[in-house]
Amino acid sequence: MPNSKYAAYEPVKPYFDLVRGALGDLVDGAHFFDIVSDDVVYEVLYDFPGWPRIIRGRADLMARFAGYADNIRIEAADRLIAHKTDDGRVVVIEYEVHGTILATRVKYNNRFASIIRIEDRKIAHWRDYMDSLAAWNALMAPAR
Known part of the structure; x- marks a missing residue:
């Protein structure tokens, strides 16, 4: 990925790889942003500083993730459990x-659950839940 059009997102590659693997042949495209529809709605049901509750469109989602990648390096994404429902049109x-x-070198560990609606072999809607306390603790911890 470093030499690709998605090189700026290298710090979050494990997350993107986990999502791409979870959706398998339900979607078309190699990279996370290839499998997201142009008019995707990406919704988070928590408050995270600098991150809006609703992001509309692939371009805005890419811009937000570029900022995320400037602040957090994801070293691993794991413990995947995938639940496919509605003939693969919805994946949890x-x-x-x-x-x-x-900025602080503080370790960040978090748990998520995401509900993904697929239309025309692309992610059309994403609803995300996370352990807000884990995020808060990582962001508020003193620098190392």
Whole structure:
């Protein structure tokens, strides 16, 4: 990925790889942003500083993730559990991410559950839940 059009997102590659693997042949495209529809709605049901509750469109999602990649390096994404429903049109994934807050070098470990709706072999809607306390603790911890 470093030499690709998605090189700026290298710090979050494990997350993108986990999602791409979870969706398998239900979607078309190699990279996370290839499998997201142009008019995707990416919704988070938690408050995270600098991150809006609703992001509309692939371009805005890419811009937001570029900022995320400037602040957090994800070293691993694992413990994937995927639940495919509605003939594969809805996929619920549970997973963990592990990384480092770049500004402070504090370790970041979090758990997520995401509900993904697929239309025309692309992610049309994403609803995300996370362990807000884990994020808060990582962001508020003193620098190392």
